[in-house]
Amino acid sequence: MSNAVSTLFDKVWDAHVVRKIEDGPDVFFIDRHFIHEVTSPVAFLGLESRNLSVLFPEHTFATADHNTPTINQHLPVEDPLSSKQLKALESNSAKYGISHWGLGNPKNGIVHVVGPENGITLPGMTIVCGDSHTSTHGAFGAIAFGIGTSEVEMVLSSQCIMQPKAKKMRINVNGQLSKAVTPKDVILYIIAQISASGATGYFVEYAGDVFENMSMEGRMTVCNMSIEMGARGGMIAPDDTTFNYIKGREKAPKGEAWDKALAYWKTLKTDEGATFDLEYHFNAADIEPMITYGTNPGMGIGISKSIPKAADVEGGASTYAKSLSYMGFGEDEPMIGKKVDYVFIGSCTNGRIEDFRAFASIIKGRKKADHITAWIVPGSHIVEAQIKEEGILDILTEAGFLLRQPGCSACLAMNDDKIPAGKYAVSTSNRNFEGRQGPGSRTLLASPLVAAAAAVTGYVTDPRELLEA
Amino acid sequence: MAYDKFTVLQSTAVPLPIENVDTDQIIPARFLKATERKGFGDNLFRDWRYNNDDSPKQDFVLNNSIYTGKILVAGKNFGSGSSREHAAWAIYDYGFRCVVSSFFADIFKGNALNIGILPVTVSPAFLDKIFTAIEANSNASLTVDLPAQTITIDASGEQESFDINGYKKHNMLNGFDDIDYLQAMREEIRNFSGARLI
Numbered sequence: 209m210s211n212a213v214s215t216l217f218d219k220v221w222d223a224h225v226v227r228k229i230e231d232g233p234d235v236f237f238i239d240r241h242f243i244h245e246v247t248s249p250v251a252f253l254g255l256e257s258r259n260l261s262v263l264f265p266e267h268t269f270a271t272a273d274h275n276t277p278t279i280n281q282h283l284p285v286e287d288p289l290s291s292k293q294l295k296a297l298e299s300n301s302a303k304y305g306i307s308h309w310g311l312g313n314p315k316n317g318i319v320h321v322v323g324p325e326n327g328i329t330l331p332g333m334t335i336v337c338g339d340s341h342t343s344t345h346g347a348f349g350a351i352a353f354g355i356g357t358s359e360v361e362m363v364l365s366s367q368c369i370m371q372p373k374a375k376k377m378r379i380n381v382n383g384q385l386s387k388a389v390t391p392k393d394v395i396l397y398i399i400a401q402i403s404a405s406g407a408t409g410y411f412v413e414y415a416g417d418v419f420e421n422m423s424m425e426g427r428m429t430v431c432n433m434s435i436e437m438g439a440r441g442g443m444i445a446p447d448d449t450t451f452n453y454i455k456g457r458e459k460a461p462k463g464e465a466w467d468k469a470l471a472y473w474k475t476l477k478t479d480e481g482a483t484f485d486l487e488y489h490f491n492a493a494d495i496e497p498m499i500t501y502g503t504n505p506g507m508g509i510g511i512s513k514s515i516p517k518a519a520d521v522e523g524g525a526s527t528y529a530k531s532l533s534y535m536g537f538g539e540d541e542p543m544i545g546k547k548v549d550y551v552f553i554g555s556c557t558n559g560r561i562e563d564f565r566a567f568a569s570i571i572k573g574r575k576k577a578d579h580i581t582a583w584i585v586p587g588s589h590i591v592e593a594q595i596k597e598e599g600i601l602d603i604l605t606e607a608g609f610l611l612r613q614p615g616c617s618a619c620l621a622m623n624d625d626k627i628p629a630g631k632y633a634v635s636t637s638n639r640n641f642e643g644r645q646g647p648g649s650r651t652l653l654a655s656p657l658v659a660a661a662a663a664v665t666g667y668v669t670d671p672r673e674l675l676e677a
Numbered sequence: 678m679a680y681d682k683f684t685v686l687q688s689t690a691v692p693l694p695i696e697n698v699d700t701d702q703i704i705p706a707r708f709l710k711a712t713e714r715k716g717f718g719d720n721l722f723r724d725w726r727y728n729n730d731d732s733p734k735q736d737f738v739l740n741n742s743i744y745t746g747k748i749l750v751a752g753k754n755f756g757s758g759s760s761r762e763h764a765a766w767a768i769y770d771y772g773f774r775c776v777v778s779s780f781f782a783d784i785f786k787g788n789a790l791n792i793g794i795l796p797v798t799v800s801p802a803f804l805d806k807i808f809t810a811i812e813a814n815s816n817a818s819l820t821v822d823l824p825a826q827t828i829t830i831d832a833s834g835e836q837e838s839f840d841i842n843g844y845k846k847h848n849m850l851n852g853f854d855d856i857d858y859l860q861a862m863r864e865e866i867r868n869f870s871g872a873r874l875i
C-alpha cells in the first residue's frame with residue numbers, strides 16, 4: 209500500500225484515521241477546531257449534561273462573528289438573544305480554557321478569515337467548525353469542512369468525529385483568465401456547470417494552472433464555495449504561494465519546526481497517475497464575470513447572458529418557476545441593466561484585503577449611485593487595518609461609502625444588516641437562498657468587481673466597461 | 678444527546694415536492710439565536726409557513742390539516758446549504774422522525790442521523806410513487822422498517838430497500854450516539870495525538 213500512488217486528499221485523510229470501524233465511519237482526528245457563538249452553545253450544554261471535559265482545549269479557537277453588529281462594536285450588543293450567545297461563547301471558552309477572540313479583540317473577525325490570517329490554518333491539517341464554509345481552509349491543502357453541533361460536542365470532548373471517507377473529485381481549470389474574471393467568477397462558473405448538488409458525496413481537489421497562478425486569497429474564495437455544489441470540501445495542493453503566505457504568521461511554526469513542517473508539506477500533492485472517482489476539465493477562456501439570477505448558487509450565468517429558459521435547465525420546472533418568481537425575474541431576460549438596491553461586500557468568501565482592493569479599483573474617482581445602500585464589511589480587524597493603511601478607506605469615503613466593522617453581517621443577516629423584503633442586493637457572499645440576507649430579500653451573487661460596478665451605476669453592469677475607462 | 682430508538686415506523690406522511698430545500702428555508706438564520714435546544718419546531722419552514730404578520734400561509738403543506746404524520750417526504754437535494762444542526766432539530770422538534778427524499782445533502786444527512794432522524798434515500802421513481810399515493814389519499818401510510826432496511830407504501834404494497842451503514846443502523850436501533858463511542862476511546866485518541874507531527 210505504501211508505494212501506491214495516492215491523491216492529496218488520501219494522504220491527509222489517511223494520516224488522521226484513529227480507528228476504522230467496519231461497515232461504519234472512520235474515527236477521524238481533528239487538528240484544529242474553530243467555534244463561534246451560534247453553533248456552539250448547545251454543544252457545551254451537552255458536555256455539561258454528560259459531565260465531560262474538553263480533551264485538548266489548545267486545539268480549539270473561538271471567535272464571535274455570526275451575529276455581531278458591524279457598527280458601534282464598542283457599545284453593548286442591543287439584541288438580548290445575540291448578546292446572550294456572545295456571553296455564552298465567552299464564558300464557555302473561559303471555563304474550558306479555550307482561546308477566545310471576542311468582540312473588540314484586535315484579532316476578532318470572521319472565523320474563516322482569522323484562522324488563515326493568524327497562521328492557525330496550515331497544510332496537511334484537518335480543520336472543522338460548525339459552519340459549512342469551513343471548506344475555505346482547504347486552500348492551504350488542509351481537509352476542512354463544516355460540522356453540526358453534535359459533532360462540535362464530539363470534537364470538544366474527544367478531538368475526533370465519525371466520518372465516512374468521501375469520494376474524490378478533481379476539477380481542472382486551465383488556460384488564461386480574461387480581464388475582470390476573478391476567483392469568485394471561476395467558482396460561480398464551476399458551480400453553474402456542476403449544479404448546486406453535483407458534488408454531493410465528494411471531496412474536491414482543484415487543479416490546473418488557473419489555481420496554481422492564483423493568490424492564497426483567491427484560492428480561499430474558491431474553496432469557500434465548494435459546499436455550494438454540495439461537496440464536503442475542496443482543497444488545493446500547497447506550493448510556494450502557500451508557504452510564503454504562512455511564513456511569519458503568528459501561530460505558524462518557526463525555526464526548526466518550520467523546516468520540518470515545510471519538508472512534510474512539500475509531499476502533499478496528488479501523485480502522478482492517482483485516480484479520482486470523477487473528474488472535470490474546464491477552460492479558463494470560457495469564463496466571464498458571473499452573476500446569479502436565482503435562489504441557489506448553481507443558478508449563475510455570465511453577466512452578458514440572459515436568464516435561461518426553463519426548458520434548458522435540468523431539474524424540476526416548478527422549482528425553477530418558483531425560484532424566478534421569488535426573484536421577480538422572467539425567463540430570457542438580460543441581467544445587465546437590472547436595478548439594484550443594495551450592495552454588500554464582505555463575508556468569508558470575499559472579505560479579505562484583495563477583495564477591497566478590487567472593489568476600490570472601480571470605485572476610485574467615481575461616486576456611489578444615489579439609490580444604492582452599500583454595506584462594506586471587512587472580514588476581520590486585520591483586514592480593516594489594511595484597508596486604512598493602503599488608502600482604500602480614503603477612496604471609499606471620497607466615493608460616498610462608509611466602512612463598517614468586521615463580522616458576517618448581511619451574509620446571513622443574523623444581526624441588523626438585513627436586506628429588506630423585495631429589494632435586490634448584489635452581494636459578494638456565498639448564498640442566494642430565499643431570505644438568506646433577510647426575509648424576502650433577493651440576492652445576486654457576484655465578485656467584488658461586479659459589486660463595485662453596481663454600486664456606482666445602481667444597475668447590474670459589466671465591470672469590464674468600467675475598467676476600460 | 679441521546680435520542681429515541683428507531684425500529685419500525687408506520688405513519689402517514691407530509692409531502693413537500695420541492696427540490697433543493699436548503700437549511701435556510703428549514704430554519705431561517707434569525708431563529709438560530711437560542712442557547713438551548715428548545716422550541717425550534719415552531720419555526721420549522723418559518724417563511725414558507727407564515728406571513729409577515731405571523732398568520733399561517735394557507736397554501737403551505739404544514740398548514741393543511743389533511744396532511745399529518747411522522748414522515749416528511751421531500752424533493753431531491755434536501756437539506757443543502759448551511760451546516761446548522763438546528764434544521765434537523767426543528768424537524769425533530771416538530772414531530773418528524775424520518776425524512777424521505779431521492780437525494781440528501783451530506784451535512785444534513787449526518788446531522789439527522791446524529792440526532793435520531795432517519796434519512797431514507799429512495800429512487801426518483803419510488804419518490805414519485807410516494808407523492809402520487811399521498812396525493813390520491815392523504816391518509817396513505819408508509820412503513821419504514823429499519824431492521825429490514827425497507828420502505829413500503831402500505832396501500833399498494835410497493836416496496837424499496839434503502840442503504841444505511843451498519844454502525845449508524847446499530848446506533849439508531851439502540852438510541853446510542855457517537856459521543857458514547859468516542860468517550861470510550863479517549864486513551865487511544867491521546868496516544869494518537871501524541872504521535873502527530875503538528
Ligand code: SF4
Pocket residue numbers: 273274318319320339341555556557615616619620637638
Ligand atoms: S461570512 Fe457567511 S458564510 Fe462566512 S462564516 Fe459568516 S455566515 Fe458563514
